[in-house]
Amino acid sequence: MAFTVAIDGPAAAGKGTISKAIAEALGFAHLDTGLLYRAVGARHLAGERPLVAAQSLSADDLKNPNLRTAAVAQAASKVAVIPEVRAALVDFQRAFARRDGGAVLDGRDIGTVICPDAEAKLFVTASAEVRAERRFKELREKDVSTEYGVVLADVVERDKRDSERATAPLRPADDAIIVDTSDLSISDAVLAATAAIADIRGAK
Numbered sequence: 020m021a022f023t024v025a026i027d028g029p030a031a032a033g034k035g036t037i038s039k040a041i042a043e044a045l046g047f048a049h050l051d052t053g054l055l056y057r058a059v060g061a062r063h064l065a066g067e068r069p070l071v072a073a074q075s076l077s078a079d080d081l082k083n084p085n086l087r088t089a090a091v092a093q094a095a096s097k098v099a100v101i102p103e104v105r106a107a108l109v110d111f112q113r114a115f116a117r118r119d120g121g122a123v124l125d126g127r128d129i130g131t132v133i134c135p136d137a138e139a140k141l142f143v144t145a146s147a148e149v150r151a152e153r154r155f156k157e158l159r160e161k162d163v164s165t166e167y168g169v170v171l172a173d174v175v176e177r178d179k180r181d182s183e184r185a186t187a188p189l190r191p192a193d194d195a196i197i198v199d200t201s202d203l204s205i206s207d208a209v210l211a212a213t214a215a216i217a218d219i220r221g222a223k
Contacts, residue, residue: 020119020120020121021116021117021118021119021120021121021122022047022121022122022138022139022220023116023117023121023122023123023124023134023136023137023138023139024038024041024042024045024047024121024122024123024124024137024138024139024140024141024216025116025124025129025130025133025134025137025139025140025141025192025195026038026041026123026124026125026126026129026130026140026141026142026143026212027125027126027127027128027129027130027131027140027141027142027143027189027191027192027195028125028127028141028142028143028144028189029127029144029145029150029174029177029178029181029189030092030150030154030174030177030178031145031150031151031153031154031174032143032144032145032150032200033143033145033153033200033205033208034125034141034143035051035053035125036205036208036209037125037141037143037198037200037205037208037209037212038051038123038124038125039123040209040212040213041123041209041212041213041216042122042123044213045121045123045216046120046121047120047121047122047123048115048118048120048121048122048123049122049123049124049125050112050115050116050122050123050124050125051125051126052108052112052124052125052126052127052129052133053095053125053126053127054081054086055076055081055108055111055112056095056096056098056099056104056108057086057087057091057092057094057095058072058076058080058081058083058086059072059073059076059095059098059104059108060091060092060093060094060095060096060097060098061080061083061085061086061091061094062080063094063098064090064091064094069098069101069104070101070103070104070107072098073098073103073104073107073108074107076108076111089158089173092177093173093177096177096180096181097180099127099181099184100180100184100185100186102185102186105186105187109132109133112124112126112129112133112134113133113134116129116133116134116137127181127187127189128187128188128189130142130191130192130195131187131190131191131192132187135192138219138220139196139215139216139219139220140192140194140195140196141195141196141197141198141212141215141216142191142192142195142196142197142198143198143200143208143212144197144198144199144200144201145199145200145201146201147171147174147175147178148171149200149201150174151167151170151171151173151174152167154170154173154174155167155170155171158170196215198211198212198215
């Protein structure tokens with residue numbers, strides 16, 4: 020039986036961690052759709068045209084160890100505004116969402132564009148300052164020269180680009196449950212999200 024959980028939100032809000040925890044708790048398959056765009060962005064940085072990369076994406080591309088770097092994140096945000104790139108990746112995401120046994124997808128436009136009929140929709144967010152601090156700590160472990168101000172500016176710039184793009188802008192679905200993790204621990208955020216989904220499943 021198919022049951023789709025769509026989880027959207029800006030970078031570093033915690034949606035990836037929450038999505039993985041929910042998928043594990045429910046026994047559902049999980050797809051970080053941002054990795055698709057990061058993989059396209061990585062191949063674009065390597066010299067490929069974004070659409071060509073999107074049309075020929077393979078599972079191996081998602082295993083690239085460099086997909087979590089800041090440079091690839093920026094490239095992903097830029098290629099994601101290209102309508103043809105988004106269209107090339109839509110079918111893959113929708114097929115994954117309706118697989119038997121349930122699926123959790125997290126990204127920027129899952130509840131609004133990819134799976135508008137998802138049984139459960141969450142929008143995980145947090146203040147730009149909190150998200151920048153989280154990302155800063157991650158990046159600082161790899162590069163001690165990382166500056167918080169630069170990371171914050173990057174977060175704000177990316178939010179602006181993602182929310183103002185003409186195609187599939189970042190925003191909550193009208194019927195999405197908002198989970199603000201600014202003042203929540205990871206465990207509390209996961210509890211809030213799983214409780215919300217449990218209520219939805221119980222009502223269906």
